Each structure stands twice: as C-alpha cells, then as structure tokens.
Amino acid sequence: MNWPTLLCRLALGLALLAGLATVSKASMAAPLRLMVAGIDKQIYLPAVLAERLGYFAAQGLQVELLSESSGVHAEDQLLTGAVQGVVGFYDHTIALQAKGKFVQAVVQLGQAPGEALLVAAARAEGLRSLSALEGRTLGVTGLGASTQGLTQYLAAQQGLKPAALHFVAVGSGDSFATALQQGRIDAGTTSEPTVTRLLRSGQAQLLADLRTPAATRQLLGGPYPGASLYVSTRWAAGHADELQRVVNALVQALRYIAGHSAGQIADQLPPEYLQGDRAAYVAALQASLPMFTPDGVMPAGGPETVLRVMQATQRGLQGRVIDLERTYTDAFARAAR
Structure with a gap:
C-alpha cells in the first residue's frame, strides 16, 4: 500500500471517529425535558429530590427540570412538544381526553391535592364559610388550573354555581402571597410551603384543607390523586425504556x-426553596408527608373521585364518557418496585 492511499484511509478513519463523537455528544446534549407546574411547591418534591440526589443520573438519564407557574401552562408545553413530560396534577389527563388529546400518568406522586383554601386575614370576618365565597375574588395558580376546579367544587357543595365566583390567576408562592396581602384577592387556593408561611405570619386563615388524604376524603368523598408525571401516550409507546428509568428515579x-x-x-434542597423560613418549611412538610404515595401506584378509587369532582363543575365533562383506564398506568411504577 502506498503512502497516499494509507494517508487517505487514515484521514477517512479519523473523520468517521470524529463524526461518531459528534453524534454521541449531540445525543448527550439533548436532555429529557420535564415541565414542573411550580418546581418549588412541596407537592412536586419527588421530582426535585430525584435530581438533587442523583437518581436520574444513576439511571443514565440527563433530565432538565423546567418550571411553569400553573399546570395549565405546563400542559400546553407538552402538547406543543416543547417538553417530553409534565410533573403536574393527574386531573389534566381527564380534561385532555375530553378534548380528544390522550396523555397518561405513568407514576403517581401524590394521593391528595396538597392544597388549601386560604382567606385573607383582613377579610376573615365576612368569610368564615365556603358559602360566603359568592361574589368574592378568588386567587388560583392559573385560569382552568386544578386549583380553580377544586375551589369550584368546594363552593358547589355549598350550593354556589361557578358563575357566582370570580377567579383571577395569581400564580403561587410569592406572587400568591403578594396578591393576598395587597387585597387583590379575598381568598385563594395554593400549596405548601406558602400555606404554612401565611398562616404562621397571621396574614391568612384556613377555610378548607386538602393537604392530607384524610382531610381530602372528608371534603371530596374519596382519595384525590394530585401530583403525577404524565406524558403523551404516543411518546410513551416509543420511549418505554427511557420512561421506565425516569419512573425508577421518581x-x-x-x-x-x-x-x-x-x-x-x-x-437536600436549595436554600431558596425554604422561602427564608426553614422551620416553617419543615413543619409544613412534616404535616404533609402523608400526601405522597409510597410507591408511585395510583390510589384505589382515585381516578373515579377525580372524574366525579370534575364532572360536577366542568361543562366540558358533563355527559362525556371518559375511559379512565387510558388516563394512567401502574405498569412502570410496579416494575420499579
């Protein structure tokens, strides 16, 4: 073999190796993107811990956790293909099926909403019951969000129709607290650690509590699975191995x-997640620990409770046949066990 031929083959081999390295780097540079409906909320704590404790990495995954203020906005990101999954409320799988869009919860993180309906301390005198919400301005994370649906249901149990309530989107965390403090809302539904922070500071009073399974059953008549990881059924079908590893980590x-x-x-959490009051954060989490599932499996009767609650207040679901078996699967969670 002459030198020109040898050099040519050597150059070709190096080019192929460089190409393979480029492909490998490109694939590593494309992480799995999960949208969290408020990454600093305690209800979505398992996703943050899976990242902080290295569980995603141990599964050979590069996961990027993004954050949106409400589940409605997170849902939109999934439907547009901007993310591969959403860490949000299970009830979105039902709402989307009613619109002809099929997504599926693949691991259930919460067996209660983990939310509470708070009243501004300055308005508490005239708002001592759910029936007094008529005509009031109520804060929710986003219009059409789970917080709005739950608030509507609680009010409906007191005979109030959705039209009797005025909702505004105020987000969560600091934005919710500010809206309450400034009087822009009379009451609102939010999650921990914001609930405990406002109660301890005397800025709010508790009107309805959905933070634990026991309290949830009392108000909603059954288990209400909240936080989950849901993905499009089409994406799941083509990424079963990758999805299993995500569920393993969660x-x-x-x-x-x-x-x-x-x-x-x-x-294990970043200081900013504690909202400047570690003691309040720990107290809130300690009281809310029962809301997390122990194994990622859907609570028995949970989907039926969620559907019943949603059909009571959402016109788009009234009279619609929903196939609950297509809204979730326990196969990945059981395999992880």
Whole structure:
C-alpha cells in the first residue's frame, strides 16, 4: 500500500471517529425535558429530590427540570412538544381526553391535592364559610388550573354555581402571597410551603384543607390523586425504556421521602426553596408527608373521585364518557418496585 492511499484511509478513519463523537455528544446534549407546574411547591418534591440526589443520573438519564407557574401552562408545553413530560396534577389527563388529546400518568406522586383554601386575614370576618365565597375574588395558580376546579367544587357543595365566583390567576408562592396581602384577592387556593408561611405570619386563615388524604376524603368523598408525571401516550409507546428509568428515579425519590424526616429532606434542597423560613418549611412538610404515595401506584378509587369532582363543575365533562383506564398506568411504577 502506498503512502497516499494509507494517508487517505487514515484521514477517512479519523473523520468517521470524529463524526461518531459528534453524534454521541449531540445525543448527550439533548436532555429529557420535564415541565414542573411550580418546581418549588412541596407537592412536586419527588421530582426535585430525584435530581438533587442523583437518581436520574444513576439511571443514565440527563433530565432538565423546567418550571411553569400553573399546570395549565405546563400542559400546553407538552402538547406543543416543547417538553417530553409534565410533573403536574393527574386531573389534566381527564380534561385532555375530553378534548380528544390522550396523555397518561405513568407514576403517581401524590394521593391528595396538597392544597388549601386560604382567606385573607383582613377579610376573615365576612368569610368564615365556603358559602360566603359568592361574589368574592378568588386567587388560583392559573385560569382552568386544578386549583380553580377544586375551589369550584368546594363552593358547589355549598350550593354556589361557578358563575357566582370570580377567579383571577395569581400564580403561587410569592406572587400568591403578594396578591393576598395587597387585597387583590379575598381568598385563594395554593400549596405548601406558602400555606404554612401565611398562616404562621397571621396574614391568612384556613377555610378548607386538602393537604392530607384524610382531610381530602372528608371534603371530596374519596382519595384525590394530585401530583403525577404524565406524558403523551404516543411518546410513551416509543420511549418505554427511557420512561421506565425516569419512573425508577421518581419511585426511588418517593422511597427516600418515606424513609426520612422532614428535616433531613429539607437538607437536600436549595436554600431558596425554604422561602427564608426553614422551620416553617419543615413543619409544613412534616404535616404533609402523608400526601405522597409510597410507591408511585395510583390510589384505589382515585381516578373515579377525580372524574366525579370534575364532572360536577366542568361543562366540558358533563355527559362525556371518559375511559379512565387510558388516563394512567401502574405498569412502570410496579416494575420499579
């Protein structure tokens, strides 16, 4: 073999190796994108812990957690293909099926909403019951969000129709607290750690509590699964192995929560998640720990409760036949066990 031929083959081989390296780097540079409907909310804690404790990485995954203020906005990101999955409320799978769009919860993180309806302290005198919400301005994370649907249902149990309530989108965390403090809303539904922070500071009073399974059953008449990871059924069909590894990591995070104290869990989080009051954060988490599922499996009777609650207030679901078996699967969570 002459030198020109040898050099040519050597150059070709190097080019092929460089091309393979480029492809490998490109694939590594394209992480799995999950949208969280408020990444600093305690209800979505398993996703944050899976990242912080290295569980995604241990599964050979590069996961990018993004954040949106409400589940409605997160849902939109999934439908446009901007993200591969949403860490949000299970009830979105039902609402989307009613619109002909099929998504499926593949691991259930919460067995209660983890939300509470608060009244501004300055308005508390005239708002001591759910029936007094008529004509009031109520804050929710986003219009059409789970917080709005739950608030409507609680009010409907007191005979109030959706038209009797005025909702405004105020987000969560600091934006919710500011809206309450400034009097832009009379009451509103939000999650921890904001609930405990406002109650402890005396800026709000509790009107309805959906933070634990026991409290939820009392108000909603059954288990109401909240936080989950849901994906489009079409994407899941083509990415079963990758999806299983994501669920593995999230179930491992649920096990970590079940086996550690609220203080130990808080130690794993960025300081900003504690909202400047570690004691309040830990107290809120300790009281809310029962809301997390131990294994990622859908609570028995949960989908039926969610559908009943939604059909009571959402016109788009009234009279519609929903195939609940297509809204979730326990196959991945059970395999993770």
